[in-house]
Amino acid sequence: MGNTYTITGTNTTSVYITVAETTTAFGFGGTIIIDGASTVSFTATTPEILIYWHLDMTCTTQTNENTATTIQCTSASCTCTATAAPGVATGPTPVDMAIDVPIDDTDPANLVITTFSWLEDTVIPAESFNLSLDTTPTGDDIGTITGAINGNVIVFGWTTGTTYFWKVTAINCFGSTESAVWSFTTEADPTLSTPEFNTASFSVFPNPAKDVISIKTDVSLISADVYNQLGQRVMQINTQALINKTININNLNNGIYFLKINAEDKQQTIKFIKE
16 A cells, blocks of 8 residues: 556557456446556555456456456555655754763773764654664764664763764654764873873762762862763863862753863863752
């Protein structure tokens, strides 16, 4: 149902073609979809179609089962109610060309970037999505997540200072539509620039926090930056504001953030949750 066919007779000077629903008692009424001499084209309107071949339009010659051909619908399109492929996915997270996207290395064996999401088309919605990752603008040499969830947290062997490319394919029973190819670059490796703190003597509390977070360390702080999950810097705190080693996060939306702290010749990034 919904597929388009063209039927052409072998003997184009005399064959007459009639296309009908299978429920039609041919010659005794019913619904004829199309008929004509030599060749006809039509779009199937029911799951099963009968095509009758005769020598003339009176349909009185060769009236036997050998003159009937059945087209049966066996694919997913038989029950498809969509009239077009889904609309394209837009509005990616991480945002296109984002930089310094944080890698959550809380579990070094399972590095995480969170989250991958997009805006779904509401006019012609998708039934499912595939998410493809690559290290080049074309292909999916990293792989494709079939049945990806909008808001995926992806565990992968992410590397710092690396640009990744990704796209989302929206799928419904009628077809599929690929998004543009987006990119993002992960945060730089802090070990290549400034040494990290000893994490045993450095912490942020409370975590989760509602209004204020405090930094516990014996090292004099120089500056701090807060990044959201898109890799965007949402707060920049200077030395003067860090005298009490506290940061007011009351204006942040609820969610996961990354606090990058600079102190003396060292640097450390810690994840915290604003609730």
